[in-house]
Amino acid sequence: MADLEYDVADGIGTILLNRPRLKNAFTFAMIDDWAQALRSARTDPAVRVVVVTGAGDAFCSGVDLDEFNAQAGGPFALKSALTDRIHRVAYALEDLDKPVIAAVNGTAVGAGMDMALMCDIRLVARSARMSEGYIKVGLVPGDGGCYYLPRLVGMAKALELLWTGDFVDAEEALRLGIASHVYDDEGFREAWLGFARRIAAQPPINVQMIKRAAYQSARTDVRTALDLISSHMAVVHSTRDSAEAMAAFRGKRAPVFEGR
Template sequence: MADLEYTVSDGVGTIVLNRPHAKNAFTFAMIDQWAAALRSARTDPTVRAVVLTGAGDAFCAGVDLSVLEAVGEEPLAIKRMLTHGVHEVARAADDLDKPLIAAINGVAVGAGLDMALMCDIRLMTRSARVSEGYIKLGLVPGDGGCYYLPRIVGMQRALELLWTGDFVDAEEALRIGLVSHVYEDDDFGDSRDAFLAKLVRQPPINVQMIKRAAYQSADADLRTSLDLISSHMGVVYATHDAREARDALRERRQPSFEGR
């Protein structure tokens, strides 16, 4: 079986990191496939949401250290390894205007946690634990941890987690807003699928516009944000799906959205 598997079913694109013997630590070949899967999902009209998860009892232990060691210690080689390699996933995730969900089914460490942080929403099993962990290897967060984590949990808590490399369990992750939901291990698959099904049922044009507007507004002033959303409203109000939503509400039935 492939080290990374990407499948599409029922409106969901599923990326599975499939190296359970290595706690799903990723290789450079997996990075290429990972970014390609996200780019494919972006333009595939049958995909309405994407979920990232790991095989076995781990989410992702970060980059495979044997692969990292093969790069050597030359500074430019390390920089290129990140900018021309690992960061391709971050850029592809940033381009995706569909929901990207991390289903953290086990330990997520270092770049493994960073890969979850670049998702829009994180779900977590009760037994999972996460850690930035870089500092314990004498490193700095190489895959966006210093960018994503402060935006999610606030600067003070982010710096504590980045400086100490301490593990966070599911209860604490939920309390500080690192994850949105914690599910029991035995129910995780069903709960994850039910959450994704809820997103897939929504009108896809609206979902995509809401995601873009929310992220763009984080770096914009109020008047710019209001101007942007007024244009979005003008567009979506005239779509087939908007009319279908209003008709379904009047007729007291479930709507069927087509993305047009």
């Protein structure tokens, strides 16, 4: 079996980190496949939602340090390993308008936590434990922790977690706004699949435009945001899915969306 598996079913593209013996620590080859899966999902009409999860009892323990240290031949080589390889997942996510869910089962540490933070939503099992543990191995957050974490929990709490490397359990993650839902470990897969299917059942053009507008609005002023959403409203109102949604609402039936 591959160290990273990607499959599409029922509108959901699932990225499975598949090195359970090593807590799904990722290699550079896995990063290449991860970024490629996200690029494929971007243009695949069969994919309406992407889910990232881990095999076994962990989400991701971060980069495989043996391989990472072998690549780090000097400052420039180390920087290149990050910017040219590992960061490609973040860049691919930045280009992806479709929803991306991290289903966090068990441990997510260092870059593993960063990979969860860069998703749109985090659904966590009760066993989930997350830590920005870079400080404990003499490093700084190398995969977006300093960018994503303050936007979720505020600067002061983010700095506390980044400076201490403390673990956050599932309930604390929910309280801080890192996680959207906590589910029992037994039945966790069915829980996140059910949530993903709910999103996949929505009109896909609308879902993508909502994501685009929400992220762009966070980076601009209110007038620009309202001008943008007025354009989005005009576009989605003209789609066949919009007409289908209205007809289904009036007819009190389940809609069937085509993505056009």
